[in-house]
Amino acid sequence: MFERFTQRARAVVVHARDEADRLHHPRVGTEHLLLALLHDGQSLAATVLRDAGVRADDLRARIEQEAGPGSRALDEADAAALREIGIDLAAVVARVEESFGPGALNDPPPAPRRWPWGRRYDGSRFSPRAKKVLELALREAVRLRHNYVGTEHILLGLLREGNGLAALALTRAGLDLADLRRRVLDAVRAGARPAA
Amino acid sequence: MSSATELAAAAGSTDPRVGLRAVLALRRLLDRLERVQVDNARRQGWSWQEIADALEVSKQGVHKKHAGRPAVNGTWEE
Numbered sequence: 001m002f003e004r005f006t007q008r009a010r011a012v013v014v015h016a017r018d019e020a021d022r023l024h025h026p027r028v029g030t031e032h033l034l035l036a037l038l039h040d041g042q043s044l045a046a047t048v049l050r051d052a053g054v055r056a057d058d059l060r061a062r063i064e065q066e067a068g069p070g071s072r073a074l075d076e077a078d079a080a081a082l083r084e085i086g087i088d089l090a091a092v093v094a095r096v097e098e099s100f101g102p103g104a105l106n107d108p109p110p111a112p113r114r115w116p117w118g119r120r121y122d123g124s125r126f127s128p129r130a131k132k133v134l135e136l137a138l139r140e141a142v143r144l145r146h147n148y149v150g151t152e153h154i155l156l157g158l159l160r161e162g163n164g165l166a167a168l169a170l171t172r173a174g175l176d177l178a179d180l181r182r183r184v185l186d187a188v189r190a191g192a193r194p195a196a
Numbered sequence: 197m198s199s200a201t202e203l204a205a206a207a208g209s210t211d212p213r214v215g216l217r218a219v220l221a222l223r224r225l226l227d228r229l230e231r232v233q234v235d236n237a238r239r240q241g242w243s244w245q246e247i248a249d250a251l252e253v254s255k256q257g258v259h260k261k262h263a264g265r266p267a268v269n270g271t272w273e274e
């Protein structure tokens with residue numbers, strides 16, 4: 001189904017997977033698609049979101065809060081908290097890495113899902129909702145008589161789906177989905193940018 | 197970075213936010229340390245039963261938690 005996806009739109013799909021990996025979430029959901037849309041600041045979707053007042057770091061924080069951090073790596077906040085009870089995280093990490101190699105305490109990358117016949121089927125990582133969003137993106141493109149699927153169509157798909165964590169995060173951030181949709185369509189009509 | 201006296205005060209902090217955050221961080225550290233050590237034990241040929249005994253948990257528990265996940269360093273199959 002990705003034949004009509006622009007380079008940027010394909011990059012969004014790839015980045016969504018990376019976002020899920022980074023958060024140690026086993027599945028790629030709508031929230032990862034949304035984060036991926038913000039990745040490329042030049043894309044039409046990112047431009048619309050930015051103009052609507054979406055801040056990438058704020059949205060990321062909301063999504064991490066909603067989705068839970070998975071089993072993310074120990075960060076600076078953990079180090080600070082451990083310091084409070086007299087534990088020097090850096091020293092612990094240094095001792096462990098001395099014995100077990102650099103990055104020993106980091107989370108292992110998620111295991112690629114292997115199927116009995118030995119092939120990896122990565123499509124399975126996308127949640128039903130995320131798949132639905134990509135289908136809706138295609139449908140939005142058709143509806144607009146565009147012969148390509150760009151980041152703007154993925155965003156329209158996200159907004160149309162309307163029930164995923166992405167929509168929830170946007171709503172919680174004080175945005176109105178219908179208004180966002182209008183903004184995307186205005187931007188498309190204005191043709192302010194070439195196909196994004 | 198806080199001074200030593202501030203640290204000492206915080207260690208006995210009665211602010212639940214401070215104390216609970218420390219518990220969370222400790223749990224995260226514990227999870228990772230356990231993974232590293234269990235992997236190491238497996239690499240050295242320890243059985244799940246031996247690992248369970250050392251951790252004072254059930255063999256089923258330790259197996260469920262650690263078998264089948266990717267190893268931190270190096271590999272072992274189960």
